[in-house]
Amino acid sequence: MERRLNLEDVGRRAGVSRSTVSRVVNGGHVSSETKRRVEAVIAETGYRPHAAARSLASNSTGVIGLVIPSAAGTLFDDPYFGRLILGISSATNEVDMTLALFLFGDGPDERSIISRVVTPGLVDGVIVTATTRGDPLIDHMQGTNMPFVVVGRPDNAVSTFCVDVDNRAGARTAALHLAALGRSRPALIAAPSNTSAGIDRRNGFLEGLAEAGLSVEDRIAEGDWSQDSGRIAMARLLGGQPDSVFVSSDRMAVGALRAVSEAGLNCPRDISVVSFDGIVPPDLTTPRLTSVVQPVTEVGERAVRLLTSVIGGASTTPEHVVFPTELAVRESCGSTAQARPGA
Amino acid sequence: MERRLNLEDVGRRAGVSRSTVSRVVNGGHVSSETKRRVEAVIAETGYRPHAAARSLASNSTGVIGLVIPSAAGTLFDDPYFGRLILGISSATNEVDMTLALFLFGDGPDERSIISRVVTPGLVDGVIVTATTRGDPLIDHMQGTNMPFVVVGRPDNAVSTFCVDVDNRAGARTAALHLAALGRSRPALIAAPSNTSAGIDRRNGFLEGLAEAGLSVEDRIAEGDWSQDSGRIAMARLLGGQPDSVFVSSDRMAVGALRAVSEAGLNCPRDISVVSFDGIVPPDLTTPRLTSVVQPVTEVGERAVRLLTSVIGGASTTPEHVVFPTELAVRESCGSTAQARPGA
């Protein structure tokens, strides 16, 4: 197989030096005549610069890593990560960078993969998501000088760049909505309390309830994000005769809805449900789910933009971007109102 | 910020040359005494080899690309891709390689992304999936000397490495099962006919029907993989009074089930449904879906193993790996049998 073309070869064919070719490739200053000639050679030869060589010389790889720890099998059953990846991918495409995906469960090789992420000369920076409280990954990243931003709200948020949605405000809105509907025995299906989203949604909901003079008392359960955990939690909660429930994620809400109908009850008549995510297609459930919508794709895009600015040195002091959520009112809450902005 | 450590530095501290350090890092022959000393220095300094430098010198990057064209927003609503990525990711982790993800819709930048995939020195090889018939991507790949394997069955399969599931045999089994159940007015909700899976499942089903002396006549519709398209197709098909239907994917089947109940009919009593994928959690639907299960994760793992062997030059003549499927019998088909092997 014939040797790959390099800058030197292209230069020779165009009658210029390799530096000149490099300049036309990278948009340096070149006379328009030379430029034309060089570009012609590039077009006819199909020359493409060698990525590794370029990375080595320029000390920049053009790839950003996306790290998702504890990628349990169930991870991708939730549309959340797909959407996030879509947002991140489209943003990296836009800035002409490549996306490297680091998924790992907690096998024995976890450490080795973590260290692969910070291998010099592999990626320019990384986006970390789906971390849990006290996740060693973030501490580890802080110990390196690899630029990174986290999607979510890490423990020590003050010292890291991060982009998140306002889980707390969104959940508070849900509580207020339920209260406004006249429901007085609210229940809560929380998300794992070792995640920032789980904590914030729980606190926000309780806060909203308190403002309305309500309380969950013992009508509270915790799911693990899975649909089935939502069903189980709801089944248990039903014993407390709630007239409404805030479920911390759409997927768990689908399970909760199922538990409600399995118990022979009707949603929204007997029990009003509001969930969080706005990610399950409305028509998938009966009744259609009222949900606090979070802009997942935008979060992903923003994370990339923030990261590139950190990499470029433009952003230097830790910055937090927080996206607002929006309450999409549908039938499951028992309101007759149409979907409308909120929160 | 202090300069990064390189091989030379480590060598100096250990009192050896850089080649010796390189040897201990890469497992060459080194006396155990020197090896110990060098490893100590590496451990205490936290030295990590520079990926780009290594790629350049060794002409191998250690990253494999996963290309998913036409990554329409809906792509990730189907658990299929998540599972596939999981399988591919775990296999790349195992062989200590990195996964680069190339997702693209058909924006104007499609071409530029395609060409990024074959950038020299970026990835060692790529896995291509979700292609459609006549997809220019595969032709383009064949025009380069980038190793690649396709997940699915491309047009010109004879000249490419690929791994697929036996869609045809799986669909045939579904037909036979319906026939064995005594259903005589079968219907078909096909998947897009510009995909190999869509074509194979359709043909396999019709083939099985023919063997059983049955026919769909005009009870045939085509969906676009989405749940809603399944619902719409089913609603239309109901006019032909089918007593059974084979839906080419689980997600479309969920929609179909919905259409059945919206029409006031009962599944499986009035209509028996069998679908393909085995990817939707059984408890998500009522009744639970009888489905032809395909081993998505294994397909992903096998694809990277095949690719690495192509990259390594071990596999040189186009090879096709085809996984069998298995019919999981549940309630939606109206059989009382338990889940069992099939296909």
Next chain:
DNA sequence: CTGAAAGCGCTAACAT
């Protein structure tokens, strides 16, 4: 505006 030359950090002959 263009060319020459010096690396980037590593691997891989080739010596010893």
Next chain:
DNA sequence: ATGTTAGCGCTTTCAG
């Protein structure tokens, strides 16, 4: 078993 040397293909001063 270990050191020496020559690149890998590119970017980037530095001259001119």
